[in-house]
Amino acid sequence: MKHRIKGVLVKAIWFIGFIAIVLPTLIFFAGQLGFLTGKVPQDLGVKDGRLKPPSNTPNSVSSQAKLYPDHPLRGYADIAPFTFSGDGQAALKKLAGILRSMPKTVLVTETADYLYAQSTTPTLKFTDDVEFWLSPAENVIHVRSASRIGRKDFAANRTRVENIRAQFQQN
Structure with a gap:
């Protein structure tokens, strides 16, 4: 009986070890191969x-979370808008320059009053959509900045x- 229990324990330990190593490795490689980027939302802007x-x-x-008073995660999502003094178009151009200089970030759309960028996380290559208006x-x-996939973004x-x-805010 003791040998049987010992055999089951050894198998359980091997199984747990296998899962602890293989599962994270598979997730890592899925990210490296682009399987965790998600699809570009069609309702941005x-x-x-x-x-x-x-x-x-x-x-x-979202700095506009308050516009959705019944939203279940309004409190979690609420963030202040960017404030500036002077020319708004110059402020938006400054933001565009910051986005261009950020690693793993691509400025996709730049208009007179709107910026849209895609930012990729370093390890698992999740893509987040970042908008400024x-x-x-x-x-x-x-x-507004949001992850395309996953329930939490930590x-x-x-x-x-x-x-x-x-x-x-730096000059």
Whole structure:
């Protein structure tokens, strides 16, 4: 009986070890091969003075989260818009320069009042969509940053936006 229990324990330990090594390795290689990038959302941009609402999972931030009072993750997603003084178009151009200088980030769309960039995480190659909209009526630049896939982003989008804000506020 003892040999049987010992055999089961050894097999269980091997199985757990196998899962602990193989599963993370498979996920890592899936990311390296581009299987974790997700699809480009077709509903990005500004519609009626609003960026897309925050995600229904805790993996996005939006300076317009308050516009969606019944949204279940409004509190999680809420982040301040970018403030500036002077010319809004110059402020947006400054943001575009910051985005261009960021590693693993590609500025996809740049118009007079809107920026859209795709940012890729370093290890697993998740792609996040980052948008900025110059709102002349409010004299701010609204921001939305969201992961394409996954339920949680472990504050990656918030951290990215706050890092961009820190660079933006430097003269």
